Amino acid sequence: DIQMTQSPSTLSASVGDRVTITCRASQSVFNWLAWFQQRPGKAPKLLIYKASTLETGVPSRFSGSGSGAEYTLTISSLQPDDSATYYCQQSSTYPWTFGQGTRVEIK
Amino acid sequence: EVQVVESGGGLVQPGGSLRLSCLVSGLTFSDYEMNWVRQSPVKELEWVSNISSSDSNIHYVDSVKGRFIISRDNAKQSLFLQMNTLRVEDTAVYYCVSGRNCPNGVCNSAASFQYWGLGTLVVVSS
Numbered sequence A: 001d002i003q004m005t006q007s008p009s010t011l012s013a014s015v016g017d018r019v020t021i022t023c024r025a026s027q028s029v030f031n032w033l034a035w036f037q038q039r040p041g042k043a044p045k046l047l048i049y050k051a052s053t054l055e056t057g058v059p060s061r062f063s064g065s066g067s068g069a070e071y072t073l074t075i076s077s078l079q080p081d082d083s084a085t086y087y088c089q090q091s092s093t094y095p096w097t098f099g100q101g102t103r104v105e106i107k
Numbered sequence B: 001e002v003q004v005v006e007s008g009g010g011l012v013q014p015g016g017s018l019r020l021s022c023l024v025s026g027l028t029f030s031d032y033e034m035n036w037v038r039q040s041p042v043k044e045l046e047w048v049s050n051i052s053s054s055d056s057n058i059h060y061v062d063s064v065k066g067r068f069i070i071s072r073d074n075a076k077q078s079l080f081l082q083m084n085t086l087r088v089e090d091t092a093v094y095y096c097v098s099g100r101n102c103p104n105g106v107c108n109s110a111a112s113f114q115y116w117g118l119g120t121l122v123v124v125s126s
Helices: none
Strands: A004-007 A010-013 A019-025 A033-038 A045-049 A062-067 A070-075 A084-090 A102-106 B003-007 B010-012 B018-025 B032-039 B045-051 B058-060 B068-073 B078-083 B092-101 B120-124
Touching: A004 A084, A010 A019, A019 A033, A019 A084, A019 A102, A033 A062, A045 A062, A070 A084, A084 B045, B003 B092, B018 B032, B018 B092, B018 B120, B032 B068, B032 B078, B045 B068, B045 B078, B045 B092, B058 B068
Parallel strands: A010 A102, B010 B120
Antiparallel strands: A004 A019, A019 A070, A033 A045, A033 A084, A062 A070, A084 A102, B003 B018, B018 B078, B032 B045, B032 B092, B045 B058, B068 B078, B092 B120
């Protein structure tokens, strides 16, 4: 199985900060990489798919990049509404797998 | 507006069975691959299974192979998960999630996991 490792596990940043979350796969996932946001008590929400394509309706401050086995989610200017846990997920090889999550807190 | 509504969760003893259902509206269900994803009490997300739009292709995570069966009824816009021989470690919130849009078996977008239900809680405990 492809293991997905996110870093950091938790981060605390101020409103307006640029925030970066990294997701490393145990092997190449060929850009079949998605990012999700989950707020407490809610279902995950798709932010980005195919490594860098922004889902319709998602604010443009979210962006994704990367290739091969290493990918990044960037929030260009952190907003209070962005307090949540973020997960990466690969759909290159079955079984599809998720990262362990990165909790983003607002200072 | 797309709506995804799961049902069928509950408390069951180890070794027991449950059947989850998912009713989808607001999209052409028969065009979409569909997935079940679960989230454990410690919040880890795990993809469980998926089924192609015509149910010709099915995949499972190893931990549920031989115990869970995914199926769909396109006429009723419904997805199902028959869960047998349940284990304590199957305790989770189970989400029904849309997959790729593949009308006539041809996928026209890489977007997947766009639409999620609220989830249904399955607790396996004695």
